Amino acid sequence: MSLQIKLHVTDxxxxxKEFVVEKSIIHxxxxxxxxxxxxxxxxxxxxxxxxxxxxxxxxxxxxRLVNLGTGPITxxxxxxxxxxxxxxxxxxxxxxxxVGEFSFTLQxxxxxxxxxxxxxxxxxxxxxxxxxxxxxxxxxxxEGMIVVRNQGQQTGVQFKLEVVGLEPECYDIGPxxxxxxxxxREIPWRIYHSVNKKPLLAGERSFMVRATAPESYPNEMAEVxxxxxxxxxxxxxxxLAGIAQ
Numbered sequence: 001m002s003l004q005i006k007l008h009v010t011d012x013x014x015x016x017k018e019f020v021v022e023k024s025i026i027h028x029x030x031x032x033x034x035x036x037x038x039x040x041x042x043x044x045x046x047x048x049x050x051x052x053x054x055x056x057x058x059x060x061x062x063x064r065l066v067n068l069g070t071g072p073i074t075x076x077x078x079x080x081x082x083x084x085x086x087x088x089x090x091x092x093x094x095x096x097x098x099v100g101e102f103s104f105t106l107q108x109x110x111x112x113x114x115x116x117x118x119x120x121x122x123x124x125x126x127x128x129x130x131x132x133x134x135x136x137x138x139x140x141x142x143e144g145m146i147v148v149r150n151q152g153q154q155t156g157v158q159f160k161l162e163v164v165g166l167e168p169e170c171y172d173i174g175p176x177x178x179x180x181x182x183x184x185r186e187i188p189w190r191i192y193h194s195v196n197k198k199p200l201l202a203g204e205r206s207f208m209v210r211a212t213a214p215e216s217y218p219n220e221m222a223e224v225x226x227x228x229x230x231x232x233x234x235x236x237x238x239x240l241a242g243i244a245q
Contacts, residue, residue: 004020004022005106005107006020006108007019007020007036007107008104009036009038009102010102010185010186011042011043012101014186015042016184018182019036021035023035023055026052027051027052027053028049028051028099028104029046029051029068029069030046030047030048038099042101042102043101043102044100044101045071046071046101046102047068049069050100051065051069052066052068055108056108061092063090063091064088064090065088065090066087067083067086067088068086070085071085071099071100073097073098073099074097074099075089075091075095075096075097076095076145077094077097077130079132079134091106093105093106093108094128096145103186122211122220122221123151124150124152124216125148125151125152125212125222126149126151127149127211127224128146128147129145129147130144130146131226132145134229135228135229135230135231136191136192136230136231137231141190141191142192142228143188143190144189145186145187145189146173146186146188146211148161148179148184148185148211149182149183150180150181150184151182152181152216155180155181156178156179156180156216157179157213157215157216157217158213158216159179159211160211160212160213161176161187162210162212163208163210164209165205165206166207170193170194171191171192172189172192173188174187174188174189175187189209191207201230203229204230205230206225206226207226208225209224211223
């Protein structure tokens with residue numbers, strides 16, 4: 001069976017393009033002649049030949065990522081680990097990888113049959129949630145990105161994102177764009193202690209991100225669960241009292 005690999009590439013302006021490659025070794029860089037060319041006009045920090053992806057031969061969907069460039073490769077899904085040249089790392093389907101001002105994901109399928117992008121139960125709505133910083137500590141929020149994809153055929157789809165399990169004053173989600181078929185966007189999110197109300201309780205905190213498109217795909221939704229760790233939040237009040245003479 002041949003392995004077809006789809007690469008979803010996003011630039012600094014959140015413009016996305018999908019590349020489909022049927023090779024066991026893939027080269028990514030800014031120079032023409034690579035299997036995937038990251039145009040220098042759309043982003044900086046990419047060497048002429050920066051990344052080598054070696055596809056698995058055992059069906060494991062574990063890829064070897066080789067840094068052939070002069071700058072680092074960042075594994076966003078692994079907590080922002082930096083892979084400096086000429087080191088090698090292992091990545092899986094849907095891991096988010098940053099090269100310069102670009103990010104991309106890999107998605108393999110056998111015989112051209114695509115693996116599902118979104119959670120089970122949603123044919124037209126793709127949803128993934130990634131964490132860059134999984135701890136809320138004092139004034140430092142947990143941060144990550146939500147990737148929404150229009151997997152259906154409807155054009156100009158306006159998606160809606162909801163967070164279940166967190167108070168509205170404790171999180172921010174960036175604006176959700178209108179998407180055309182086959183297009184995805186990365187949307188930043190962050191979770192923090194409320195300023196006006198009680199802070200989050202310390203410990204593990206689970207929540208769910210839900211994506212819908214009521215006008216275009218009624219009665220469909222995609223949901224992804226995520227867990228963060230909330231560190232204790234200390235709020236002190238200082239009061240100065242006069243000393244009697």
